[in-house]
Amino acid sequence: MLENALTQKPLSLEVLDLEAGVNKYFNSAAEFLKLNDSSKILLSTAEKEIKVSFPVTMDDGSTSIFTGYRVQHSSARGPYKGGIRYHPSVTMEETKALASLMTWKCSLVDIPYGGAKGGVICHPATMSVCELERVTRQYTDSIMAFIGPKKDIPAPDVGTNELVMSWFLDEYNRQSGCHHPAVVTGKPISIGGSLGRLEATGYGVAKIALAMLAENNISPSHATVAIQGFGKVGSWTAARLAQAGCRIVAVSDITGGYYKPDGVSIEKAMKYVNASPQGTLSGYYEKGLTKISNDALLGLEVTLLIPAAMENQITEQNARSVKANFVIEAANGPVTPAADLVLEQKGIQVVPDILANAGGVVVSYYEWTQNLSGLSLSHKEVINRMDQKMLQSLNTILKVKKETGLSLRQAAYVIAMGKVADAAMLRGWNSAKKNADNY
Numbered sequence: 016m017l018e019n020a021l022t023q024k025p026l027s028l029e030v031l032d033l034e035a036g037v038n039k040y041f042n043s044a045a046e047f048l049k050l051n052d053s054s055k056i057l058l059s060t061a062e063k064e065i066k067v068s069f070p071v072t073m074d075d076g077s078t079s080i081f082t083g084y085r086v087q088h089s090s091a092r093g094p095y096k097g098g099i100r101y102h103p104s105v106t107m108e109e110t111k112a113l114a115s116l117m118t119w120k121c122s123l124v125d126i127p128y129g130g131a132k133g134g135v136i137c138h139p140a141t142m143s144v145c146e147l148e149r150v151t152r153q154y155t156d157s158i159m160a161f162i163g164p165k166k167d168i169p170a171p172d173v174g175t176n177e178l179v180m181s182w183f184l185d186e187y188n189r190q191s192g193c194h195h196p197a198v199v200t201g202k203p204i205s206i207g208g209s210l211g212r213l214e215a216t217g218y219g220v221a222k223i224a225l226a227m228l229a230e231n232n233i234s235p236s237h238a239t240v241a242i243q244g245f246g247k248v249g250s251w252t253a254a255r256l257a258q259a260g261c262r263i264v265a266v267s268d269i270t271g272g273y274y275k276p277d278g279v280s281i282e283k284a285m286k287y288v289n290a291s292p293q294g295t296l297s298g299y300y301e302k303g304l305t306k307i308s309n310d311a312l313l314g315l316e317v318t319l320l321i322p323a324a325m326e327n328q329i330t331e332q333n334a335r336s337v338k339a340n341f342v343i344e345a346a347n348g349p350v351t352p353a354a355d356l357v358l359e360q361k362g363i364q365v366v367p368d369i370l371a372n373a374g375g376v377v378v379s380y381y382e383w384t385q386n387l388s389g390l391s392l393s394h395k396e397v398i399n400r401m402d403q404k405m406l407q408s409l410n411t412i413l414k415v416k417k418e419t420g421l422s423l424r425q426a427a428y429v430i431a432m433g434k435v436a437d438a439a440m441l442r443g444w445n446s447a448k449k450n451a452d453n454y
Contacts, residue, residue, distance in 0.1 A: 033326045036352045037112045044428035047421070050436065057444060058435060061111055063087040067157035071149045083154045085133040087167055088114035091438040092122060094165050095131035096376060098172025098201075099154075099179070101147070105134035109326075116347055117376070119431035120369040124408045126380045129435075131167055133158070139174045148182050155186040162187070164197035164387070170379050171201040173325070176247075177213075181206060197386035200379035209382035211397035212375075217251025217323075219374015220345040222402050223366055224252075224319050225259055226409055227341050235260040239317040241339070242266050243309060244324030245296055248345050248372065250285050252321060257281045261319070265312045268324075270297040272307040274315070279304065313337060322349035329354045337363060344368035359422060367424040369431060370408055377401045 038059075045055045065085040070078050084107050087095040097117040110132045117130030135154050139147060161167055171180055180199045184206065187198050196207035204210060211218075228238055238261045242249045245268045253263050262278040268288075273279060273296055280301055287299045313320065313333055320339035322328045323346050329337065331353035342358060342365045344350060350358065350365060358365055378401050385391055392400075415426040 033348045034108055034112045036348055036350075036355075037115055039352045040424060040428050041115070041432070043425055044432045047419075047425070047429050048433055048436065050432075054436060057439065058089070058432060059115070061086050061088045061114060062090060063161065064107065064111065065158060065161055066107060067154070069153040069157050071146065071153055073146055074143050081135055081137060081150055081153070083133065083135040083157060084110045085131065085158045085161060085167070086110045086114040087129070087131045087161070089118040089129035089435060091435050091442065091444070092129055093127035094129065095167035096121060096128035096170070096379065097131035097133065098170045099133040099135070099175055099183075100172035101135050101137050101139040101150075101174030101179075103136060103138050105136045110134055113347060116369060118435060119428060120373050121376060122434045123369050123412075123427055123431040124373045124377055124404055125434070126377060126404075128168075128376070128380065131169075132172075133169060134172070137174075147179065151179050151182040152186040155183050156190060159187065159190055162198065164195050164383075168197065168379075168383060169199050170375070171247075177201055177203045177208065197383050200382040201375075202382070207382075207386050209378060209385055209397060210392065210394040211401070212378050212382055213247070214251040214254075215378035215397075215401060216372050216375035217248045217253075217345070218255050218398060219377065219401060219405050220248065220252040220321065220323070220343060220371050221255035221259070222374070222405050223371050223409055224256060224321065224341070224343045225261075226406055227343070227364070227366060228318070230413065231340075233318060233340075238262070238319060239264050240319045240321065241312050241315045241317045242321045242323055242345075243272075243312055243328060243349075244268065244322065244346065245284070245288065246323070248375075249321070249323035250281070250288065252323060252345055253279075253281045254285065256319075264317060265307065265315055266296070267307075267309050267312050268296050270295050272309055272312040273299060273304055274307045274312070275301065275304045277303055310336075315339075319343060321345050324349065327351050329358075331357055334358055334361075337361070339363060341366065344371045347372065355424065365422070365424060366409075367427050370405070370412065370423075370427050373408070374401050374405060377404050 067083045068080055072078055114130045114132035121128040180202045183199050188194055202208035240256055240261050240263045242253050245266045257263050265274040314336035316338040318340050321343045326348040329350045334354035334357040347368050381397055412426045
């Protein structure tokens with residue numbers, strides 16, 4: 016029996032909002048940099064858009080056809096880098112937008128990569144481990160010609176993890192006939208992964224959040240935090256902030272929000288999720304804890320609001336209810352362009368995703384360099400290096416913001432796009448020319 020795994024759906028409003036946001040921020044920065052039309056086309060157009068379809072034998076003996084994508088946005092500053100997500104909402108348009116975000120993110124934190132993104136349309140929560148492994152191996156085979164340790168280096172994303180990267184690595188090695196640990200990052204430590212990679216994105220988010228508190232003379236002990244999303248990013252963000260003395264008053268996942276004014280015990284919550292068969296907070300309780308909706312969480316009066324779930328969670332409508340001092344974008348594109356304007360009008364500072372969640376790709380870079388060199392770094396060395404890289408990038412953004420009056424997001428895009436434009440021009444891509452030479 017031959018079946019389609021999923022039929023491609025019309026574009027959702029969420030995907031359209033993400034794409035619109037990326038285009039809006041790009042165009043704003045391009046105007047500031049005085050890029051000519053040909054330069055804008057060069058920097059905004061993906062170099063390769065790859066669509067593959069492949070058969071997978073399911074556990075019941077049927078054969079399903081899965082669709083996957085890999086978009087390679089820019090190689091101006093180095094090989095392509097970006098995650099692979101398994102999710103039913105994956106589309107080519109979403110993948111293109113996320114690939115471009117990776118280009119600007121890598122440039123902003125000054126690591127020598129260009130951006131890429133990949134994904135497979137599937138429901139990983141409804142699939143067996145064996146089915147996920149077969150999907151991963153078939154997807155790897157399908158994009159084999161386009162990836163490599165110095166060509167395009169995938170990593171985990173939504174719906175994937177270090178086990179998926181293990182399968183990806185093994186299949187790549189099997190097909191190539193050589194051992195290439197640097198072809199993917201986010202691997203288990205025992206097969207070439209890096210210490211600190213698991214918590215890197217969340218730790219990076221927390222480091223930036225703490226730096227913003229310090230910049231505004233707010234002690235962590237006086238800061239309250241609400242975090243939407245308690246997965247790989249949200250939980251480790253919460254753990255580091257709690258360790259620094261912040262009070263995490265609310266967290267949430269797909270099962271809803273969990274609110275405790277005196278502070279949720281993050282250590283207990285993480286242990287509960289790790290022990291849960293579903294990997295969720297469903298059923299979690301501690302004294303003083305109450306269930307709230309995700310919308311209610313976004314409207315809490317807190318110092319730091321950290322959306323760490325999916326795209327487009329803060330919209331023009333619910334942004335009017337946001338009462339936080341700062342929004343730290345731990346997810347990719349969690350604030351729509353219209354919401355961004357509302358928050359700016361309310362005086363709420365938004366730290367953009369291309370900085371806030373860059374800790375993951377920074378440590379991926381350290382994993383990659385360790386694989387290529389055969390050397391290894393300690394956990395402390397990895398986290399310290401990541402912290403330094405994140406703070407340097409934040410300080411540069413704050414400096415440009417002060418000099419120009421741009422928002423944090425606008426300043427981040429101007430810096431990132433300026434570096435890519437410079438690299439393209441130096442490589443002889445003559446149309447990549449900017450006139451705002453200071454940035």
